[in-house]
Amino acid sequence: MPEKDQNCLTYIAIKIRIDCLKVRRMRGRxxxxxxxxxxxxxxxxxxxxxxxPPEAAPSKPDSEAVKALIEKAKKTxxxxxxxxxxFFCEAPRPNRPDDPPIEPTKIFDNVYxxxxxxxxxxxxxxxxxxxxxxxxxxxxxxxxxxxxxxKLGLDPHNIKTVIIAHGHGDHFGGSFYLQEHxxxxxxxxxxxxxxxxxxxxxxPGANQxxxxxxxxxxxxxxxxxxxxxxxxxxxDEKVMPxxxxxxxxxxxxxxxxxxxxxxxxxxxxxxxxxLLVGMIPDAGLEQYLKSVAHFKEETKRAKVDVExxxxxxxxxxxxxxxxxxxxxxxxxxxxxxxxxNYGKFLDVMSQCMDAQIARRKEQQH
Numbered sequence: 001m002p003e004k005d006q007n008c009l010t011y012i013a014i015k016i017r018i019d020c021l022k023v024r025r026m027r028g029r030x031x032x033x034x035x036x037x038x039x040x041x042x043x044x045x046x047x048x049x050x051x052x053p054p055e056a057a058p059s060k061p062d063s064e065a066v067k068a069l070i071e072k073a074k075k076t077x078x079x080x081x082x083x084x085x086x087f088f089c090e091a092p093r094p095n096r097p098d099d100p101p102i103e104p105t106k107i108f109d110n111v112y113x114x115x116x117x118x119x120x121x122x123x124x125x126x127x128x129x130x131x132x133x134x135x136x137x138x139x140x141x142x143x144x145x146x147x148x149x150x151k152l153g154l155d156p157h158n159i160k161t162v163i164i165a166h167g168h169g170d171h172f173g174g175s176f177y178l179q180e181h182x183x184x185x186x187x188x189x190x191x192x193x194x195x196x197x198x199x200x201x202x203x204p205g206a207n208q209x210x211x212x213x214x215x216x217x218x219x220x221x222x223x224x225x226x227x228x229x230x231x232x233x234x235x236d237e238k239v240m241p242x243x244x245x246x247x248x249x250x251x252x253x254x255x256x257x258x259x260x261x262x263x264x265x266x267x268x269x270x271x272x273x274x275l276l277v278g279m280i281p282d283a284g285l286e287q288y289l290k291s292v293a294h295f296k297e298e299t300k301r302a303k304v305d306v307e308x309x310x311x312x313x314x315x316x317x318x319x320x321x322x323x324x325x326x327x328x329x330x331x332x333x334x335x336x337x338x339x340x341n342y343g344k345f346l347d348v349m350s351q352c353m354d355a356q357i358a359r360r361k362e363q364q365h
Contacts, residue, residue, distance in 0.1 A: 060362060060363055062359060062362075063358075063362055065358060065362075066355055066358050066359050066362065069089075069351065069354050069355035069358055070085075070089045070090065070352070070355050072351055073085045073088070073089050073348050073351035073352045073354075073355060074086075074089070076344055076347050076348050076351055077344065077348045078344070080337065080341050080344065081315075081341075081344055081345055081348050083314060083315070083316055084314040084315055084345065084348050084349070084352075085348050085352060087313060087314035088314060088348065088349060088352030088353070088356075089351075089352040089355050089356070092275055092276050092277070093275065093276070093313065094118075094275050094276055095118030095119045095170060095275065095311050095313065096118055099116040099117045099118030099119065100116060100117050101115070101116045101117075101144055102114075102115060102116055102117060102120070102317075102318070102321060103151075103321065103325075104147075104148035104149075104151040104152050105321055105324065105325075106152065107321075107324060107333075107335055108258040108259055108260050108265075108267075108306075108333070108335070109258070109259040109260060109261070109262065110124055110125045110126070110237070110258060110259050111123070111124050111125075111258050111267070112124075112125075112148075112152050112154065113321075114136070114144060114145060114148030114149070114152070115136050115140070115144055115145075115148070116140075116144065117312070117313070117317065117318055118311060118313055119134075119136060119137070119170050119171075119310065119311055120134070120309070120310055120311075120312055120317070121133065121134040121135055121136050121145065121174070121310070122134070122269070122308065122310075123149075123152075123154060123159075124237055124239075124256070124258075125154075126234045126235035126236055126237040127235035127236040127237075128160065128234050128235030128236075129158045129159070129160035129161075129234060129235065130154065130155075130156075130158045130159045130160060130161075131159075131160065131161040131162075131163070131232075131234045131237055131239070132159060132161065132162045132163065132178075132184075133163045133165065133239075133254060133269060133271070133310065134162075134163075134164060134165055134171045134172075134271075134310050135162055135164070135171070135172060135173065135174030135175040135177075135178060136170070136171075136173060136174045137169055137170045137173035137174065137217070138169065138173035138174060138176070138177070138217045138218070139173070140173070140174065141173075141174045141177045145174050156178070156181075156182055157182050158182075159178055159182050159184045160184060160185065160234055161184065161185050161187065161232065161234045162175050162178055162179075162184045162185070162186050162187065163187045163226070163232055163239060163241075163252075163254065164186065164187065164188045164192070165251065165252055165253075165254070165269070165271025165272065165310055166189075166192055166247060166248040166250060166251040166252065166271055166272045167188060167189075167191075167192030167193070167195040167196040167219075167248055167250060168248065169217040171271075171310065172186075172188070172196060172217075172219060172220065173217050175219075175220045176218045176219065176220045176221075178220075179220045179221060179223070185223055185224050186220040186221075186223040186224060187223070187224040187225070187226050187232055188220075188223075188224075188225070188226060188250070189225065189226045189227075189241075189243070189250030189251075189252055190225050190226075190227075190250065191245070191248070191249035191250030192248055192249065192250030192251070193222055193225065193250075194249075194250075195248055195249060195250065196219040197219060197222070226241045226250075226252055227241070228241060228242050228243040228252075229241075229242070237256065237257070238256065238257070239254050239255070239256040240254065240255045240256065240298075240302070241253070241254055242254070242255070242294065242295055242298050243291070243294075244270065244271070244272045244288075244291035244292070244294065244295050245272070245287050245288075245291055246272060246274065246280070246284050246285070246287040246288030246289075246290075246291045247272035247273065247274050247280070247284075247288065248272060251271055251272025251291070252271050252272065253268065253269065253270045253271055253272070253291075253295045253298075254268065254269045254271060255267070255268045255298060255299060255302045255304060258306055260333045260336065261329075265305050265306050265336055266299075266302050266303055266304045266305060266306060267304065267306035267307075267308050267335075268295070268299045268302075268304040268306065268307065268308070268342065269308045269309060269310060270292075270295060270309065270346070270349070271310055272288075272291070273309065273310075273311055273349070274288055274353070275311060275313065277353070277356045277357075277360065282357075282360075285353060285356070285357055285360075286357075288353060289350055289353055289354070289357075292346055292349055292350045292353070293350065295346065296343060296346045296347070296350075299342060299343070299346070300339075300343060303339055304339065304342045305336055305337065305338050305339045305341075305342060306335050306336050306337065306342070307335065307337050307341075307342050307345050308335065315345070319334075320334040320335055
């Protein structure tokens with residue numbers, strides 16, 4: 001990214017962070033009134049992060065207390081999720097425009113993955129057409145999404161349903177095209193329909209030195225609303241959504257059946273993962289912990305044994321694709337991790353967030 005573009009986005013992000021900190025200093029009714037106005041603004045700042053470099057290293061070394069929390073997460077992770085613990089606790093990074101494309105892949109009998117190593121959209125085949133979870137960015141429709149459909153032999157005219165995990169452009173960006181060209185129904189939570197329709201404007205003058213950019217990301221026309229516990233059904237496929245606010249006000253997690261060699265398994269996708277904590281306010285991080293706990297209870301109840309992510313930067317996604325490519329008939333599907341291991345995946349996410357929150361508090365004193 002050109003340096004002047006990066007500086008522009010950094011300026012916007014810093015301005016948002018300052019406004020968020022102002023809210024924390026308010027009291028009483030003023031804080032309540034301003035919170036409803038600015039929390040979505042603070043959360044939306046995460047949309048800027050993919051265009052920025054990783055967060056700077058902490059100014060203070062980790063205390064023994066923080067190190068203990070990290071070790072706890074690593075112990076929970078074991079060898080299965082060692083990479084996840086390192087990512088979330090020690091070396092987080094955003095998804096980036098230069099994340100290498102993946103080879104479009106059929107990962108289950110009825111599920112396909114398209115996108116890149118930082119951001120993935122999933123296509124689910126049903127008895128009544130195609131269902132998608134996320135749609136990549138608007139600038140990736142022609143370069144990754146549609147070529148992926150062609151490579152997999154899928155017809156985009158059959159896309160009936162597009163489910164958006166949360167209202168940031170790298171997830172909903174392609175949905176306007178799908179809505180316009182294929183009359184696909186677009187599902188978004190009520191809170192994130194509002195977030196997409198009314199994003200905060202950048203500070204005046206923030207773009208005055210920016211080089212000419214591509215067209216702005218156009219959200220889809222308001223369509224279907226996702227509500228926790230109300231299944232999204234297409235043909236023989238049923239996706240159960242669950243509210244997981246924290247990254248955005250309306251982030252959603254999904255649980256749905258997949259088939260591997262004809263056998264049914266339950267998959268889960270946590271659709272509002274916080275990759276970088278720096279731009280999320282304290283209240284958002286605390287809400288995130290509650291959301292992870294809530295989603296874990298639902299996945300336990302549903303006996304989830306398949307782990308999928310729309311930002312699979314921490315779960316060994318490229319290695320799993322390679323294993324799948326070389327898989328023989330009798331070898332296990334690498335995306336099937338087992339019920340206990342899926343629970344550990346969420347535990348590591350939560351425990352690393354505990355470490356990040358403790359680290360933030362220490363850095364502030």
